[in-house]
Each structure stands twice: as structure tokens, then as C-alpha cells.
Amino acid sequence: MTDAPRTGRRAFGSGSVASTPREAAAQDASPPGPLPANTVVDLAEVRQNAGIDDVLATLDRELVGLAPVKTRIAEIGALLLVDRTRARFGVHAPPPTLHMSFTGSPGTGKTTVAQRMADLLHRLGYLRTGHLVTVTRDDLVGQYVGHTAPKTKDVIKRAMGGVLFIDEAYYLYKAENERDYGGESIEILLQVMENHRDDLVVILAGYADRMDAFFAANPGMQSRIAHHVTFPDFTVDELERIGVLMTGSLGYRLSPAARRALRAYLDRRVGQPWFANARSVRNAVERARLRQALRLVEQPDPRVDLTALTTIEAPDLLASRVFDAASAGASGSVGR
Amino acid sequence: MRITQGTFSYLPDLTDDEILAQITYALGNGWPLSVEFSDDPHPRNSFWEMWGLPMFDLRDPAGVLMEVNACRTAHPNTYVKLNAYDARLGRQTTALSFIVQRPADEPGFWLERQEGPDRTIRYTTHAYATGRPVGDRY
Numbered sequence: 001m002t003d004a005p006r007t008g009r010r011a012f013g014s015g016s017v018a019s020t021p022r023e024a025a026a027q028d029a030s031p032p033g034p035l036p037a038n039t040v041v042d043l044a045e046v047r048q049n050a051g052i053d054d055v056l057a058t059l060d061r062e063l064v065g066l067a068p069v070k071t072r073i074a075e076i077g078a079l080l081l082v083d084r085t086r087a088r089f090g091v092h093a094p095p096p097t098l099h100m101s102f103t104g105s106p107g108t109g110k111t112t113v114a115q116r117m118a119d120l121l122h123r124l125g126y127l128r129t130g131h132l133v134t135v136t137r138d139d140l141v142g143q144y145v146g147h148t149a150p151k152t153k154d155v156i157k158r159a160m161g162g163v164l165f166i167d168e169a170y171y172l173y174k175a176e177n178e179r180d181y182g183g184e185s186i187e188i189l190l191q192v193m194e195n196h197r198d199d200l201v202v203i204l205a206g207y208a209d210r211m212d213a214f215f216a217a218n219p220g221m222q223s224r225i226a227h228h229v230t231f232p233d234f235t236v237d238e239l240e241r242i243g244v245l246m247t248g249s250l251g252y253r254l255s256p257a258a259r260r261a262l263r264a265y266l267d268r269r270v271g272q273p274w275f276a277n278a279r280s281v282r283n284a285v286e287r288a289r290l291r292q293a294l295r296l297v298e299q300p301d302p303r304v305d306l307t308a309l310t311t312i313e314a315p316d317l318l319a320s321r322v323f324d325a326a327s328a329g330a331s332g333s334v335g336r
Numbered sequence: 337m338r339i340t341q342g343t344f345s346y347l348p349d350l351t352d353d354e355i356l357a358q359i360t361y362a363l364g365n366g367w368p369l370s371v372e373f374s375d376d377p378h379p380r381n382s383f384w385e386m387w388g389l390p391m392f393d394l395r396d397p398a399g400v401l402m403e404v405n406a407c408r409t410a411h412p413n414t415y416v417k418l419n420a421y422d423a424r425l426g427r428q429t430t431a432l433s434f435i436v437q438r439p440a441d442e443p444g445f446w447l448e449r450q451e452g453p454d455r456t457i458r459y460t461t462h463a464y465a466t467g468r469p470v471g472d473r474y
Contacts, residue, residue, distance in 0.1 A: 128396055128398075129395045129396050131395050150388065150389075154389075154391070156399070157391055157394055157399030157400070157402065157403070158393050158394055158395070158399070160394070160395070160396040160398045160399040160402075161395050161396025161397075161398060161399075162395060162396065196398065196402070199396070199398040199399075200398075
């Protein structure tokens with residue numbers, strides 16, 4: 001009870017603190033009054049200040065290939081930038097709908113791009129916080145009657161101000177079971193996608209053919225998503241560059257022979273079943289790390305230097321079972 | 337009679353923008369918020385009905401305001417308040433609590449005096465509204 005007045009005072013003190021974000025928001029919004037019609041605005045400078053170039057440059061540097069995706073992101077970035085500049089002249093249009101669907105094979109970078117997208121939209125002032133909430137069917141759909149709506153709403157509330165990324169979205173709708181609760185979840189999502197358009201961006205991701213079936217069964221969803229982005233499979237060249245980038249980010253480098261081995265590995269692996277693009281490359285790199293570590297520990301001379309510790313040699317990669325499988329013509333062994 | 341409970345209760349009713357700013361402040365401090373409603377305004381009634389569960393892991397105030405508005409729509413003529421809970425060890429208490437909706441007409445309280453032995457008097461307050469059954473009070 002003695003705490004009560006103290007708490008009260010503190011809370012009132014907090015009132016003045018709380019006004020700061022509001023003031024900041026007011027400064028953010030726009031300078032007082034629209035710009036005169038004959039003003040000339042340097043878009044390049046606005047871009048620079050918004051930090052878009054930064055995001056796009058990192059995107060270009062860290063994500064190999066994915067040309068159509070990058071084009072779409074650049075388009076969206078440009079649109080939001082132009083919208084913002086128009087607003088400064090007093091031309092206000094309702095904010096564009098940015099709900100998206102990402103379709104592509106496994107390992108083509110859908111989640112990674114979603115993360116970048118959240119960051120980009122935040123920098124452009126479209127999203128307030130720019131965080132990414134990744135969910136699957138499990139997080140949205142309940143197990144019994146009346147369980148789904150609160151669960152879905154809880155996820156939506158967590159994602160507000162950022163991006164809600166629904167992985168393998170087609171599992172939400174099960175055509176063969178009409179008593180499935182996924183439909184309820186979709187309905188709530190549709191409502192939020194319409195009414196809270198400026199509070200969150202919903203990105204649905206999944207494999208192309210199954211997403212098509214999902215959209216065919218849910219025309220409402222199809223029409224509320226403005227951007228359908230297709231993630232192409234990587235070519236072997238791109239995969240090789242990805243492998244080099246990955247080893248680099250782990251603090252390793254490939255010896256020239258190892259790089260040739262990686263190329264040979266990828267040439268064989270691409271045609272095999274369960275190939276998952278960049279994810280398969282990551283797994284190959286991880287296994288090469290294991291073999292490299294074992295090679296170093298078991299070598300006759302136990303002394304190592306930095307070069308030895310950070311270099312992956314060709315045998316580390318050539319030990320992969322992919323090379324056996326290719327010679328034996330077997331397809332049952334998967335990427336060991 | 338205007339009920340004064342919780343923070344800001346001597347100020348004019350907060351607008352939605354002001355409520356958003358308060359929610360932003362609470363979230364910035366890492367306090368999860370919850371929405372509660374009641375039609376029993378007695379100051380010692382600390383057990384208001386919960387509107388859904390407390391909202392954890394929120395980053396943005398829009399989600400909280402969405403629940404506030406849902407509660408307002410479902411219970412248009414009751415008291416609705418927002419609580420922010422500080423879970424830090426050593427505090428573990430409601431850090432901020434304020435009313436975000438009140439009934440259009442608040443009849444107030446009557447004071448009852450009970451005479452005891454030796455001219456002692458015990459005081460009790462009753463809300464006029466609670467004389468009527470739940471759901472029919474405002």
C-alpha cells in the first residue's frame with residue numbers, strides 16, 4: 001500500500017516521457033505545410049537519407065542471383081520513395097498494398113529475402129518496427145473449436161509493425177477436410193490484411209505448385225496479394241558463389257583445388273533428388289567443416305597454423321558420398 | 337461523478353493517439369499489456385474481467401489498440417482499462433494502469449454510516465450502479 005503513491009508519481013512522470021515518441025512521429029511525418037509546386041526534390045538524396053541504397057547494396061552483395069526478386073524489391077523501394085516525396089508536395093494517396101507471396105523451390109532464399117524486406121520497408125517508413133515474425137500452420141491453427149481465432153490474433157498482434165511471414169502457407173487450407181480449422185485462420189488473416197493494411201505486411205511462402213492450388217481454393221487471398229514473386233532455382237555458377245560466400249562468412253576459405261571440388265560436387269548434386277539449392281550447399285559446407293576438423297585432429301603432425309585451421313582442402317569435399325553415388329549410379333543416398 | 341482510478345484519471349479522457357503513445361511507452365519498457373473491463377467501479381474492486389489474455393511479445397502498439405477497440409465494441413458502456421505489468425525481479429507488479437473507456441453516465445457512490453457501540457461509526461461506499469444486476473448497470 002505504501003508503494004501506491006510512489007507508483008502514481010512515477011507513472012505521471014512517465015507521461016511526459018511518453019510524449020517523446022509522439023513528438024518524434026510528428027517530426028517524422030512531414031514538415032509543416034506542403035512544399036510549393038515548383039520545388040525540385042533530389043530523389044537520389046532522399047534515397048541516401050532513407051538508407052535504401054544501403055539495404056539494396058547489401059542485398060546485391062549477400063544474395064547471389066535472384067534477379068526477378070531484386071527487381072521487384074527495387075520497384076517497391078522506388079514506389080514508396082516516390083509516394084513519400086509526393087506526400088511532401090501534399091499529394092496523398094492511400095498507402096499501397098504490400099502483401100506478398102513468395103514461391104520457389106526449397107532453399108531459394110525466401111526467408112532471407114523476407115527478412116531484408118522487413119528491414120527495407122522499415123527504412124522506407126512503411127513499417128514502424130520492421131521485425132519479422134515467422135510462423136507456420138502450427139502457430140496459427142488451433143486444435144479444437146474456438147482455439148484458432150485467439151491463436152491467430154495473438155500471432156497477428158505480435159507481427160504488427162513488422163512482417164508476418166507464413167511459411168508453407170498452403171498447409172493452412174486442407175481441401176480434403178472440411179472441418180479443418182485452417183479456414184477460420186485464413187478468414188481472420190484476410191480481414192486483418194484488409195483492415196490493418198498499414199500495420200503489417202503479410203508474406204506467404206511456399207512451393208510454387210502447391211501455392212497455386214492454395215490460391216485457387218482461396219480466391220480472396222489471391223486478390224488481396226498484390227505481389228507474387230517467383231524465386232528461380234540457382235544455377236551451378238550461382239551455387240558455387242553461394243558456397244564461397246558461406247565458407248567466407250564462417251571464417252574458412254577454399255583452396256583452389258577445393259573450389260574445383262565444390263564445383264564438381266555441385267554439378268553432380270544438382271541432378272540428384274532432394275536437392276534444396278542454397279540449403280544443400282550449406283549442408284555440404286557444414287560436412288566439409290566436420291571432415292576438415294577430423295583431418296586436422298588425426299593428421300600425423302599435430303601442429304597446426306592459422307592457414308591450416310581456416311582452409312578447406314579438396315579431400316574434405318571429395319569424401320562426399322555424392323561422388324560414389326554418381327559413379328555407382330545410385331540415387332538412394334542423399335547428400336552424405 | 338467521474339471515477340478517478342489509475343493513472344491519468346484526473347485528466348480529460350485520453351484520445352486514441354494518446355493511448356497509442358502510452359502503449360508505446362509501456363512496450364518500450366518491456367511491459368506486457370492486458371485489457372480489462374468491469375461494470376463495478378468500486379475502488380477496492382481489483383478483480384476486473386479480463387479481455388483475453390495478457391499480450392506478450394508485442395513490438396507495436398497497434399495490436400494492443402486493436403484489442404482495446406474490440407473490447408469497447410463488445411462492451412460499449414462499461415469501464416475498460418489497460419494494465420502494463422512489469423515482470424522484473426523486485427518489481428513484479430502493475431507498472432501502469434489507466435482507464436481507456438468509461439460509461440456515458442456515471443451516477444457515483446452513496447456513503448453509508450453504520451453506528452457501532454460507543455458512538456463509533458463505520459463507513460461503507462456503494463456504487464449506485466451496483467444496485468442493479470450485472471449487465472444492466474450502465
